[in-house]
Amino acid sequence: MEIMGLMIIVILVIVGVLFAVKFVVLKKPAEVRQTFSRTQMASNFGLALMSSTTADCRGTAIKNLLIDCAEWPEAGGTITCDDGRKSCAYVNATIKDLLNQTLDVWKTRYYFTAGTSKALDAQIIYFQNSCPADKKLPGESESFFLPTNRGLLTLKMFVCE
Amino acid sequence: MGETIAIMFVFFILLVVGAVFYMNLQRTTVTRDIAEAYDLRAVELAQTISFLPEAQCTESNVVKASCFDIYKLIGLSKVAATPQGRDLYSNEFGNTKILLVKVYPVGGEWTLYSNPKANFTNAPVTHIPIALYNTTSDKYYFGVLEVTTYQ
Numbered sequence: 001m002e003i004m005g006l007m008i009i010v011i012l013v014i015v016g017v018l019f020a021v022k023f024v025v026l027k028k029p030a031e032v033r034q035t036f037s038r039t040q041m042a043s044n045f046g047l048a049l050m051s052s053t054t055a056d057c058r059g060t061a062i063k064n065l066l067i068d069c070a071e072w073p074e075a076g077g078t079i080t081c082d083d084g085r086k087s088c089a090y091v092n093a094t095i096k097d098l099l100n101q102t103l104d105v106w107k108t109r110y111y112f113t114a115g116t117s118k119a120l121d122a123q124i125i126y127f128q129n130s131c132p133a134d135k136k137l138p139g140e141s142e143s144f145f146l147p148t149n150r151g152l153l154t155l156k157m158f159v160c161e
Numbered sequence: 162m163g164e165t166i167a168i169m170f171v172f173f174i175l176l177v178v179g180a181v182f183y184m185n186l187q188r189t190t191v192t193r194d195i196a197e198a199y200d201l202r203a204v205e206l207a208q209t210i211s212f213l214p215e216a217q218c219t220e221s222n223v224v225k226a227s228c229f230d231i232y233k234l235i236g237l238s239k240v241a242a243t244p245q246g247r248d249l250y251s252n253e254f255g256n257t258k259i260l261l262v263k264v265y266p267v268g269g270e271w272t273l274y275s276n277p278k279a280n281f282t283n284a285p286v287t288h289i290p291i292a293l294y295n296t297t298s299d300k301y302y303f304g305v306l307e308v309t310t311y312q
Contacts, residue, residue: 002168013175020186033200033287040207040289047227048292053300055266061301094265098303101264106288 035140038159041108042142046157049098050144057081057090065091067146069124070116070153092125099127109139109160116151131160199283202255203310207287210259210308213237216273218294228292229304234261234271241274250274256281256311263293265303278311285310 050063057065060079069077069088077087085093095112103110109131115123120133131137139160146153211227215237218228240246256278263269277284289306 002164006168006171009172009175013179016179017182020182031200032197033203033285036204036207037287040211040287044227044290048290048303051228051292051301052265052303059300098265102288102290102305 034161038140038161039142041103042110042140042157042159045102046142046144046155049095050146050155054081054090054094056083057087060087062091062094063146065094066114066125066153066155067148070114070146070148071150073124088124095125096127099129103159104129111158111160112156114153114155116148116153125155131158133158137161199285199310199312203285203287203308206254206257206310207289207306207308209253210273210306211289211291215240218292225292225294227290228294228301229261229306231269231293231295231302232297234273234293238271238273247274247276251276258307258309258311260307260309261291261293261304262307263302263304269293269302269304277309281311283312285312 050061050066052062054060054062054065057079058081065077065079065087068079069086069091072078073088075086076089077091079087079090081087081090083090099110099112109129111128111131111133112125113120113123113133114125120126126133131139137160139158141156141158143157144155146155216229216233218225218230241250254274254276256276258275258277259273260275261271261273287308287310289308291304291306293302293304294300295302
Protein backbone atom coordinates (compact mmCIF):
# COMPACT_ATOMS: atom_id res chain seq x y z
CA MET A 1 0.00 0.00 0.00
CA GLU A 2 2.84 2.41 0.96
CA ILE A 3 4.57 1.54 -2.30
CA MET A 4 1.50 2.85 -4.15
CA GLY A 5 1.73 6.13 -2.22
CA LEU A 6 5.41 6.42 -3.06
CA MET A 7 4.71 5.77 -6.73
CA ILE A 8 2.10 8.53 -6.77
CA ILE A 9 4.57 10.93 -5.16
CA VAL A 10 7.28 9.99 -7.66
CA ILE A 11 4.86 10.47 -10.57
CA LEU A 12 3.80 13.87 -9.18
CA VAL A 13 7.44 14.94 -8.80
CA ILE A 14 8.23 13.85 -12.38
CA VAL A 15 5.20 15.76 -13.70
CA GLY A 16 6.30 18.83 -11.72
CA VAL A 17 9.85 18.62 -13.06
CA LEU A 18 8.58 18.23 -16.62
CA PHE A 19 6.40 21.32 -16.21
CA ALA A 20 9.31 23.30 -14.80
CA VAL A 21 11.56 22.20 -17.66
CA LYS A 22 8.88 23.06 -20.23
CA PHE A 23 8.05 26.54 -18.91
CA VAL A 24 11.28 27.74 -17.32
CA VAL A 25 14.30 26.02 -18.81
CA LEU A 26 13.06 25.69 -22.39
CA LYS A 27 11.54 29.19 -22.41
CA LYS A 28 13.12 31.14 -25.24
CA PRO A 29 14.82 34.26 -23.86
CA ALA A 30 13.33 37.54 -25.06
CA GLU A 31 15.62 39.06 -27.69
CA VAL A 32 14.63 42.66 -27.06
CA ARG A 33 17.93 44.27 -27.96
CA GLN A 34 18.61 42.02 -30.93
CA THR A 35 15.17 42.62 -32.46
CA PHE A 36 15.46 46.35 -31.86
CA SER A 37 18.96 46.41 -33.34
CA ARG A 38 17.80 44.61 -36.49
CA THR A 39 14.82 46.92 -37.00
CA GLN A 40 16.84 50.04 -36.27
CA MET A 41 19.69 48.80 -38.44
CA ALA A 42 17.48 48.14 -41.47
CA SER A 43 15.66 51.45 -41.28
CA ASN A 44 18.60 53.70 -40.38
CA PHE A 45 20.96 52.11 -42.87
CA GLY A 46 18.61 52.92 -45.74
CA LEU A 47 17.89 56.46 -44.54
CA ALA A 48 21.55 57.31 -43.94
CA LEU A 49 22.63 55.70 -47.21
CA MET A 50 20.13 57.53 -49.38
CA SER A 51 20.92 60.94 -47.95
CA SER A 52 24.72 60.50 -48.08
CA THR A 53 26.61 62.75 -50.45
CA THR A 54 29.25 61.08 -52.61
CA ALA A 55 32.88 61.84 -51.92
CA ASP A 56 34.08 61.99 -55.54
CA CYS A 57 31.07 62.05 -57.80
CA ARG A 58 30.31 65.75 -58.17
CA GLY A 59 28.77 65.81 -54.70
CA THR A 60 25.75 63.91 -55.94
CA ALA A 61 23.62 62.17 -53.32
CA ILE A 62 23.65 58.35 -53.39
CA LYS A 63 19.87 58.56 -53.85
CA ASN A 64 20.29 60.47 -57.12
CA LEU A 65 22.91 58.03 -58.40
CA LEU A 66 20.52 55.17 -57.67
CA ILE A 67 17.72 56.92 -59.55
CA ASP A 68 20.03 57.61 -62.51
CA CYS A 69 21.20 54.00 -62.54
CA ALA A 70 17.62 52.70 -62.40
CA GLU A 71 16.57 54.99 -65.26
CA TRP A 72 19.47 54.04 -67.56
CA PRO A 73 20.58 50.54 -66.54
CA GLU A 74 21.55 49.57 -70.12
CA ALA A 75 24.10 52.39 -70.28
CA GLY A 76 25.21 51.93 -66.66
CA GLY A 77 23.73 55.35 -65.89
CA THR A 78 24.27 58.78 -67.40
CA ILE A 79 26.20 60.46 -64.59
CA THR A 80 29.96 60.12 -64.98
CA CYS A 81 31.87 60.44 -61.72
CA ASP A 82 35.26 62.09 -61.18
CA ASP A 83 37.13 58.80 -61.67
CA GLY A 84 35.31 58.06 -64.95
CA ARG A 85 32.93 55.46 -63.55
CA LYS A 86 29.25 55.63 -64.43
CA SER A 87 26.58 55.95 -61.72
CA CYS A 88 25.75 52.21 -61.61
CA ALA A 89 29.37 51.13 -61.13
CA TYR A 90 30.04 53.92 -58.65
CA VAL A 91 26.94 53.36 -56.53
CA ASN A 92 27.50 49.57 -56.53
CA ALA A 93 31.09 49.96 -55.34
CA THR A 94 30.14 52.57 -52.72
CA ILE A 95 27.32 50.50 -51.23
CA LYS A 96 29.50 47.39 -51.23
CA ASP A 97 32.22 49.34 -49.44
CA LEU A 98 29.76 50.69 -46.87
CA LEU A 99 28.32 47.24 -46.20
CA ASN A 100 31.83 45.80 -45.87
CA GLN A 101 32.75 48.44 -43.31
CA THR A 102 29.59 48.12 -41.26
CA LEU A 103 27.28 45.10 -41.39
CA ASP A 104 29.97 42.65 -42.52
CA VAL A 105 32.30 43.76 -39.71
CA TRP A 106 29.49 43.36 -37.17
CA LYS A 107 28.80 39.89 -38.60
CA THR A 108 25.21 40.82 -39.35
CA ARG A 109 23.41 38.59 -41.85
CA TYR A 110 21.55 40.67 -44.40
CA TYR A 111 20.58 41.23 -47.98
CA PHE A 112 20.22 44.54 -49.75
CA THR A 113 18.44 44.97 -53.05
CA ALA A 114 17.49 47.89 -55.26
CA GLY A 115 15.47 47.64 -58.44
CA THR A 116 12.35 48.69 -60.28
CA SER A 117 11.06 45.14 -60.63
CA LYS A 118 10.63 42.34 -58.13
CA ALA A 119 12.75 39.78 -60.01
CA LEU A 120 16.02 39.14 -58.23
CA ASP A 121 18.05 38.98 -61.45
CA ALA A 122 16.67 42.37 -62.52
CA GLN A 123 17.95 44.21 -59.45
CA ILE A 124 20.47 46.96 -60.12
CA ILE A 125 21.98 46.39 -56.66
CA TYR A 126 22.14 43.08 -54.82
CA PHE A 127 24.41 42.30 -51.92
CA GLN A 128 24.00 39.67 -49.26
CA ASN A 129 25.84 38.13 -46.37
CA SER A 130 24.74 34.57 -45.53
CA CYS A 131 21.13 35.59 -46.12
CA PRO A 132 20.11 35.15 -49.77
CA ALA A 133 17.08 37.09 -50.96
CA ASP A 134 15.57 34.06 -52.72
CA LYS A 135 15.14 32.18 -49.43
CA LYS A 136 12.44 33.09 -46.95
CA LEU A 137 14.32 33.59 -43.71
CA PRO A 138 13.10 35.19 -40.49
CA GLY A 139 14.23 38.74 -39.81
CA GLU A 140 13.35 42.43 -40.02
CA SER A 141 13.18 44.48 -43.19
CA GLU A 142 12.66 48.03 -44.31
CA SER A 143 11.82 49.28 -47.78
CA PHE A 144 12.46 52.70 -49.29
CA PHE A 145 10.92 54.02 -52.48
CA LEU A 146 12.33 56.44 -55.02
CA PRO A 147 10.37 57.65 -58.07
CA THR A 148 12.03 57.07 -61.47
CA ASN A 149 10.80 57.23 -65.07
CA ARG A 150 10.96 53.41 -65.13
CA GLY A 151 8.61 53.09 -62.19
CA LEU A 152 9.17 53.00 -58.48
CA LEU A 153 12.71 52.12 -57.43
CA THR A 154 12.48 49.93 -54.34
CA LEU A 155 15.39 49.65 -51.96
CA LYS A 156 15.05 46.81 -49.50
CA MET A 157 17.26 46.14 -46.55
CA PHE A 158 16.60 42.82 -44.82
CA VAL A 159 18.43 41.89 -41.65
CA CYS A 160 18.21 38.20 -40.89
CA GLU A 161 17.87 36.76 -37.37
CA MET B 162 7.19 0.44 10.82
CA GLY B 163 10.42 -0.12 8.86
CA GLU B 164 8.59 0.34 5.53
CA THR B 165 7.04 3.62 6.68
CA ILE B 166 10.45 4.97 7.68
CA ALA B 167 11.93 3.94 4.32
CA ILE B 168 9.10 5.63 2.44
CA MET B 169 9.45 8.79 4.52
CA PHE B 170 13.20 8.73 3.87
CA VAL B 171 12.70 8.43 0.10
CA PHE B 172 10.01 11.12 0.23
CA PHE B 173 12.31 13.58 1.99
CA ILE B 174 15.13 12.83 -0.45
CA LEU B 175 12.77 13.60 -3.31
CA LEU B 176 11.67 16.78 -1.53
CA VAL B 177 15.28 17.94 -1.10
CA VAL B 178 16.10 17.13 -4.74
CA GLY B 179 12.98 19.04 -5.81
CA ALA B 180 13.89 22.05 -3.66
CA VAL B 181 17.45 22.18 -5.05
CA PHE B 182 16.10 21.90 -8.60
CA TYR B 183 13.57 24.68 -7.94
CA MET B 184 16.23 26.97 -6.52
CA ASN B 185 18.44 26.43 -9.55
CA LEU B 186 15.54 27.25 -11.83
CA GLN B 187 14.85 30.42 -9.86
CA ARG B 188 18.49 31.44 -10.17
CA THR B 189 18.35 30.92 -13.95
CA THR B 190 15.17 32.98 -14.16
CA VAL B 191 16.61 35.84 -12.10
CA THR B 192 19.81 35.89 -14.20
CA ARG B 193 17.71 36.00 -17.36
CA ASP B 194 15.50 38.78 -15.96
CA ILE B 195 18.59 40.84 -15.13
CA ALA B 196 19.97 40.31 -18.65
CA GLU B 197 16.60 41.33 -20.13
CA ALA B 198 16.52 44.46 -17.96
CA TYR B 199 20.01 45.40 -19.24
CA ASP B 200 18.87 44.76 -22.80
CA LEU B 201 15.84 47.01 -22.31
CA ARG B 202 18.07 49.69 -20.85
CA ALA B 203 20.37 49.45 -23.88
CA VAL B 204 17.38 49.86 -26.20
CA GLU B 205 16.06 52.78 -24.18
CA LEU B 206 19.48 54.45 -24.30
CA ALA B 207 19.88 53.91 -28.01
CA GLN B 208 16.47 55.48 -28.59
CA THR B 209 17.23 58.42 -26.29
CA ILE B 210 20.53 59.07 -28.04
CA SER B 211 19.02 58.78 -31.53
CA PHE B 212 16.57 61.54 -30.67
CA LEU B 213 18.89 63.84 -28.73
CA PRO B 214 17.76 67.41 -29.51
CA GLU B 215 21.32 68.55 -28.78
CA ALA B 216 22.54 66.66 -31.87
CA GLN B 217 19.61 66.25 -34.27
CA CYS B 218 19.58 67.90 -37.67
CA THR B 219 16.93 70.51 -38.16
CA GLU B 220 15.88 72.60 -41.10
CA SER B 221 13.52 75.50 -40.44
CA ASN B 222 12.83 73.91 -37.05
CA VAL B 223 11.78 70.64 -38.67
CA VAL B 224 13.69 67.65 -37.30
CA LYS B 225 15.23 65.26 -39.84
CA ALA B 226 15.00 61.58 -38.96
CA SER B 227 18.18 59.59 -38.28
CA CYS B 228 20.46 62.57 -38.77
CA PHE B 229 23.01 64.30 -36.54
CA ASP B 230 24.48 67.73 -37.15
CA ILE B 231 28.30 67.52 -37.03
CA TYR B 232 28.72 70.97 -35.45
CA LYS B 233 26.20 70.16 -32.76
CA LEU B 234 28.08 66.90 -32.12
CA ILE B 235 31.38 68.73 -31.68
CA GLY B 236 29.70 71.08 -29.19
CA LEU B 237 28.00 68.21 -27.38
CA SER B 238 31.22 66.21 -27.03
CA LYS B 239 32.94 69.27 -25.53
CA VAL B 240 30.10 69.93 -23.10
CA ALA B 241 29.84 66.26 -22.07
CA ALA B 242 33.59 66.19 -21.31
CA THR B 243 33.31 68.96 -18.68
CA PRO B 244 32.56 67.97 -15.04
CA GLN B 245 29.19 69.75 -15.14
CA GLY B 246 28.28 68.14 -18.45
CA ARG B 247 29.34 64.74 -17.20
CA ASP B 248 27.14 65.16 -14.10
CA LEU B 249 24.22 66.23 -16.25
CA TYR B 250 24.49 63.38 -18.73
CA SER B 251 25.42 60.67 -16.21
CA ASN B 252 21.83 60.76 -14.89
CA GLU B 253 20.57 60.06 -18.38
CA PHE B 254 23.22 57.73 -19.78
CA GLY B 255 24.76 56.07 -16.71
CA ASN B 256 27.63 53.65 -17.41
CA THR B 257 27.83 53.86 -21.17
CA LYS B 258 30.11 54.99 -23.94
CA ILE B 259 28.63 56.79 -26.92
CA LEU B 260 30.88 57.03 -29.92
CA LEU B 261 30.10 58.39 -33.34
CA VAL B 262 32.19 57.24 -36.29
CA LYS B 263 32.14 58.79 -39.75
CA VAL B 264 32.27 55.81 -42.12
CA TYR B 265 31.79 57.41 -45.55
CA PRO B 266 33.80 59.36 -46.53
CA VAL B 267 36.27 57.79 -44.11
CA GLY B 268 37.53 59.88 -41.21
CA GLY B 269 36.23 61.46 -38.04
CA GLU B 270 35.26 60.10 -34.69
CA TRP B 271 33.54 61.83 -31.80
CA THR B 272 33.17 60.52 -28.26
CA LEU B 273 29.91 62.03 -27.14
CA TYR B 274 29.95 60.50 -23.69
CA SER B 275 32.15 58.04 -21.85
CA ASN B 276 31.57 56.70 -18.35
CA PRO B 277 32.71 53.07 -18.25
CA LYS B 278 31.96 50.88 -15.27
CA ALA B 279 35.05 49.84 -13.29
CA ASN B 280 34.49 46.09 -13.10
CA PHE B 281 32.05 45.39 -15.87
CA THR B 282 31.09 41.83 -16.71
CA ASN B 283 29.69 42.45 -20.16
CA ALA B 284 29.59 45.38 -22.56
CA PRO B 285 27.26 44.81 -25.50
CA VAL B 286 27.52 47.33 -28.32
CA THR B 287 24.51 48.59 -30.26
CA HIS B 288 25.31 49.97 -33.70
CA ILE B 289 23.00 52.55 -35.21
CA PRO B 290 23.72 53.83 -38.74
CA ILE B 291 23.08 57.54 -38.92
CA ALA B 292 23.43 60.41 -41.39
CA LEU B 293 25.83 63.19 -40.44
CA TYR B 294 25.15 66.64 -41.77
CA ASN B 295 27.80 69.26 -42.40
CA THR B 296 25.96 72.57 -42.47
CA THR B 297 28.79 74.60 -43.97
CA SER B 298 29.30 72.37 -47.02
CA ASP B 299 25.65 71.22 -47.08
CA LYS B 300 26.80 67.60 -47.36
CA TYR B 301 25.60 64.44 -45.69
CA TYR B 302 27.95 61.69 -44.58
CA PHE B 303 27.30 58.11 -43.51
CA GLY B 304 28.08 57.51 -39.86
CA VAL B 305 27.55 54.94 -37.16
CA LEU B 306 26.54 55.53 -33.59
CA GLU B 307 28.13 52.98 -31.25
CA VAL B 308 26.43 52.69 -27.88
CA THR B 309 28.35 50.51 -25.41
CA THR B 310 26.34 49.60 -22.33
CA TYR B 311 28.50 48.45 -19.44
CA GLN B 312 26.90 45.75 -17.29
